[in-house]
Amino acid sequence: MKALDIAMKDMIRSWRSAFTLVMMFVAPLLITGLIYLAFGGLGGGEVNIAQIHVGVVNQDVAVNQVPAQMGDELVKALAAESLKKLLIVTQYPSEAEARQAVLDKKISVALIIPSDFTSSVIQENTSTTLAVIHDPASTLSASIVQSIVEPFVNGLNGSKIAARVVVSQLEKDGLKTDASLASQVAQAYGNWSIANVPGSNGALPSVDLQAPTASAQGQSGVQSVAGGIMAGMIVYFVFYTGALNAQSIIREQDDQTLARLSVTPTSPATILLGKVIGSMILISVQIVVLMLLSSWFFRINWGNLLDIGAVGLVLVFLASGFGIFLMSFIKNMRQTGIVLGGVLTVLGMLGGLFTGGFQNLPKAFLVANLFTPHGWAMQAFKIVLGESSGTLVIPLLVMIAIGIASMAIGIMLFRRRFA
């Protein structure tokens, strides 16, 4: 009963601390919210990238009665309907004017189509270069334009190879060929290529810029990213609350209330039990509130109720135990800042809490995650969110084991100190 009184008193004090409330609820939601907005969370789940102003100089000319078709096709492709959300194409008569437009920041990228563009496609032993001019600050825009143009050029290169193969095959079969036949084959292949590049509708392949693939059912990419980030924030700030609550033992020691508690007929075990119960209730409330609010604000689907409930319960135990463990090494309030600001943040980074929702992370980093309790908690969340395969049992068992070990060591060290 006295343990519950101590827990209740600690909770009252926590609810009255603006700092604790901010760290429990506001900070995790705020950080996730900012990232959510950065990924276009309020834009219906689509990524919003500013349109790129592209200046095109089409110098392509007819050679040997071959019309300058390829240059026009490329310009047409860049201005296609499917790319209008991404590109605003303006034609410039000369390279100098296009360069000036880049310098004047009227356009981000200038694409210079050379005069021998078509002829280089249809004639043997020729080559040419498409130039992309851009402002040094617009590297991303230049890369995007380049990535759009590349499949087009690859298709044309393919036509050259196709012509060579056809001509050599005919000659092998004893048929007589000439240069105009090779040009015709190349041109025919080029036309076919432009019309049939996978994913295109008679134009360029559509460029699909997406947030990481949604994995939990019914979630958009942005919501999935928000799920991973929010999970990381929950784990980080839950561990923070565990340590903050355990810190109250040190604070009571400094404030002399612990000494006063020690001269009441209350055993050290009861005092510690009260602290642990208080921490567990507080963290439980924190997890439930954060999950409810995040599923409301960011439409995160936390998956199966039973699974997420199990993860939440084990996390409550782990964070409380780990908080007691960390604080058992601390002698006074001056030292607690190192743990709260330093150790927990480093463990959070190593545990992958700040990279939740991101894919293609280095394998070594993912392995390093599992050297921290935070990493295991994050792993459990990833499984629940469908971002990671595997069974939930293993991370839960590891979390319970770490929780038991850290709580046992923490309580032992505190009891030794009280004695």
Place this chain on the structure above:
Amino acid sequence: MHDEFAVEVKGLDKKYKDVHAVNTVSFTIRRGEIFSFLGPNGAGKTTTISMISTLLVPTKGDALVMGHSVRRDPMAVKKSIGVVPQDIALYEDMTARENLAFWGRMYGLRGQALKSRINEVLKIISLEERQKGMIGKFSGGMKRRVNIGVALLHKPDLIIMDEPTVGVDPQSRRNILDSVKELNKQGCTVLYTTHYMEEAQELSDHIAIMDHGQIIANGTNAELVKIVGELDRIDLTLSETVGGKLSNFEKVKGVKKITQENGKMTLLADDSDTVLPRLFELTARLGLRILTVEVKEPNLETVFLHLTGRALRDNQ
């Protein structure tokens, strides 16, 4: 254990690595009396009462509190005592009433009994009207009163108060001293530590003077004053600090002990009527000017000076 004693201390000793904080202390406190520890800071008063209140484990010796050994049955000791620590040990972000309720629960009080007792205690400490105020917003004196109130909640047989008037305004100090007397009237035994001689004199039935971890004198106020016998206490305020000339004063016939602080010299002398003319003559010879002279009846300050050669205030 004799029923007449609330506390029986036998050879209590506390050693830290290189400090002998309490050196084999023994004394008894009768039930219903106010017993004071008087001594300068660092004398060992707080360490002694910390051992009696089970906060510290003695290195040697034992203490029986209401018949219970602090070593063998600390939980029974805790139930029978109320401790008022020297520092304010309250939750600043909780109200006075919430603090009292929490600490009352720690002493096992519940429900209506707890509510009624909180109301009684609020009355004793005169804070009924401020019971819903946050401790953090209270004055130092008000905090001290709540600090005392917490120790009264479970109606303990023995109240241990460690310098409860340090840093409080005169009005709160008066209130605290009156509360101690009132509690004692109601039958409560009080163990009180202070370095204010006036408080010990006003409150105590018995006084133990502590210095360097030992009890150097123990008895009633009258018994202690008798230690200095017929000696008079002379306080001289001089125009300047005597410094190296102090030995000249020590050689004056009839002067037994001498101490000085900030130009004020305190002397213990056989007979002030004969010693004073000699002191006047000496100061004139040394080129010093006497600003004030005060001859006092012997008191606890005189006793401490007599026993240690130092004034109580020297160590504060």
